[in-house]
Amino acid sequence: MFRYIAKRLISMVPVLIGVTFVVFAIMYFTPGDPATLLLGEEAPQAEVERMRERMGLNDPFLVQYGNFLLGLVQLDLGLSLTTGRPVFNEIMNRLPATIRLAGAAILVAILIGVTAGIIASTRQYTIYDGGAMFIALLGVSMPNFWLGLMMILVFSVFWNNTFGYVLFPSSGFGTLRHLVMPAIVLGTAHAAFITRITRSSMLEVLRQDYIRTARSKGLSNRIVVYVHALRNALMPVVTMAGLRFGVLLGGSVVTEQIFAIPGMGRLLVESVRSQNYTLVQGIILTYAIIFSLVNLAVDLLYAAIDPRIKVQYK
Amino acid sequence: MATEATAVKTSARRKQRTKLQETWRRLKKNHWSMGGLILIVLLGLVAIFAEQIAPYGYNEQDYMNMLQGPSRQNLLGTDNLGRDVFSRIIHGSRLSLSIGFITTAIGLSVGGFLGALAAFYGGRIDNLIMRFMDVILAIPGFIFAIALVTALGPSLTNLMIAVGINTIPYFARIIRSSVMSTKENEFVEAARVIGSSDLWIIFKHLIPNSLAPILVQATLRIGDTIIIASGLSFLGLGAQPPLPEWGALLSAGRGYLRVAWWMATFPGIAIMITVLAFNLLGDGLRDALDPRLKN
Numbered sequence: 001m002f003r004y005i006a007k008r009l010i011s012m013v014p015v016l017i018g019v020t021f022v023v024f025a026i027m028y029f030t031p032g033d034p035a036t037l038l039l040g041e042e043a044p045q046a047e048v049e050r051m052r053e054r055m056g057l058n059d060p061f062l063v064q065y066g067n068f069l070l071g072l073v074q075l076d077l078g079l080s081l082t083t084g085r086p087v088f089n090e091i092m093n094r095l096p097a098t099i100r101l102a103g104a105a106i107l108v109a110i111l112i113g114v115t116a117g118i119i120a121s122t123r124q125y126t127i128y129d130g131g132a133m134f135i136a137l138l139g140v141s142m143p144n145f146w147l148g149l150m151m152i153l154v155f156s157v158f159w160n161n162t163f164g165y166v167l168f169p170s171s172g173f174g175t176l177r178h179l180v181m182p183a184i185v186l187g188t189a190h191a192a193f194i195t196r197i198t199r200s201s202m203l204e205v206l207r208q209d210y211i212r213t214a215r216s217k218g219l220s221n222r223i224v225v226y227v228h229a230l231r232n233a234l235m236p237v238v239t240m241a242g243l244r245f246g247v248l249l250g251g252s253v254v255t256e257q258i259f260a261i262p263g264m265g266r267l268l269v270e271s272v273r274s275q276n277y278t279l280v281q282g283i284i285l286t287y288a289i290i291f292s293l294v295n296l297a298v299d300l301l302y303a304a305i306d307p308r309i310k311v312q313y314k
Numbered sequence: 315m316a317t318e319a320t321a322v323k324t325s326a327r328r329k330q331r332t333k334l335q336e337t338w339r340r341l342k343k344n345h346w347s348m349g350g351l352i353l354i355v356l357l358g359l360v361a362i363f364a365e366q367i368a369p370y371g372y373n374e375q376d377y378m379n380m381l382q383g384p385s386r387q388n389l390l391g392t393d394n395l396g397r398d399v400f401s402r403i404i405h406g407s408r409l410s411l412s413i414g415f416i417t418t419a420i421g422l423s424v425g426g427f428l429g430a431l432a433a434f435y436g437g438r439i440d441n442l443i444m445r446f447m448d449v450i451l452a453i454p455g456f457i458f459a460i461a462l463v464t465a466l467g468p469s470l471t472n473l474m475i476a477v478g479i480n481t482i483p484y485f486a487r488i489i490r491s492s493v494m495s496t497k498e499n500e501f502v503e504a505a506r507v508i509g510s511s512d513l514w515i516i517f518k519h520l521i522p523n524s525l526a527p528i529l530v531q532a533t534l535r536i537g538d539t540i541i542i543a544s545g546l547s548f549l550g551l552g553a554q555p556p557l558p559e560w561g562a563l564l565s566a567g568r569g570y571l572r573v574a575w576w577m578a579t580f581p582g583i584a585i586m587i588t589v590l591a592f593n594l595l596g597d598g599l600r601d602a603l604d605p606r607l608k609n
Contacts, residue, residue: 014445015445015448015449015452016452018445018446018448018449018452019449019452019453021449022449022450022453023453023461026461026462026464026465027461027464027465029465030464030465031467137590137593137594137597138586138590140593141537141586141589141590141593142582142585142586142589143541143544143545143548143561143564143582143585143586143589145545145548145561145564146564146578146581146582146585146586147582149564149567149568149571149578149579149582150578150579150582152571153571153575153578153579157571157572157575246451246453246454246455247454247455247456249454249456249457250454250455250456250457250542250545251456251545253456253457253460253549254456254545254548254549257549258568268457268460269460269549272460272463272464272551273550277464280460280461280464284453284457284458284460284461287453287454287457288452288453288454288457291452291453291454292452
């Protein structure tokens, strides 16, 4: 098991180095001079030139990239061009809110998705199946920012107009009540996606011979479905849900925007608007690292579910 | 000799056609997908005849008639500048559908070409191309698109380029695996023997044979790209005012949510119906082209 983890960790490194290169290159070729942005438009030319020298902006591209990588391994991502504070600290301030939101959303998605998928597959071609699949289809077709606005409209605006109080607050962060709407908004598309894969995967597994054997042994339907079928059916679900986690991270940017959550996504949009390139660069890298770590976790989980992988790396 | 060749050609073509007909026959039996297809055709007609259908221009302002709810004159109400929301959505269908098709076309052509090259030559080229695709896929798509739009500057064209680049790896992967499995066929060797160039073999023989998975992927991607693009416009990083792109309409409606619910509600429904249509068709195509479900 340890060798497996080590192997996966090592295989992550070249991809992440590639990511740093792509992100650095994009920001390098973005018009706008970071030194001018940091000092302001009115700064004298000589001052800007000195700053450019100090920030290493006059070095060749590869030297700059090398310095960027050197800084990166020491967790130094440069300075924010608007506040002058270290980018790393700015990101760390905003990271907890994003992780909390994404975690809550994935929890919502798994709970709803797996449950609905099981119900649909064990009652194939009934109204439950049709209903669950139709709702799931709507769920994957709906832009989450629209769902967010609609939920605010219903649970904050209309609810307040009718009952005189706000059921779920539409902005802010901190309490569980603040988290309900954003988690549902961000989790819905993922839940719909998980429902669809769980159903098709369960249907495939339920047709297998060993399921028939289990049934003919006289095991109850519940044990056959939850113990024998579900464990195997969940494997593709885990893989696909992990791969699609990137979509969820992307969705969190918009969700944070709608519900005024002080997370990384909001910081990203603010930085794009204020042309704060060092911060944009750092945030994108952080998202890529989170995404890679989640996929690593998925692989480990996969190994835990599937004993064949464990045996390979004994 | 010549007649023999034409005979082989026509029989091959007939076989191709029957495969297509077979797919169409199975697709027709799926009512949901046909519903999706009909919806897509209708949306296409709406986009083409937007000028004729919309009662007002997309930027026709009426300061005496601002933020009015749905009525006989303004079916879906008016916005903060007195513009007819229904007309803006109708005109917006042109933008959102073009975004869907153009971004997917970018991803399909570039990704398809790279994927075919990778599979055809294998070895170092394959490794180089596919590792680069892995790198792009390691950055969450929406966030990568934000980075590209930051570099290119927010506009409709740059939005399409950014979202298009995003879809490249998906097509590259699919076409690579499909070409990998077809390139071992005898007809490829035959083509090589008669002196066809590599590019000719790739474009004439290998890519057409990968049509089924490409078609499914493209149909499902169009829906995805419409959502991603409207999300970027929602953040102000895509279509700029006064363009009636659906995401931009939603973004404008957000500020008036408490006084004019219709401004944000209807553009979202338009996006949902469009994406739903492509998803329905894509799901149906996948089932119809799946050899395992053939009976």
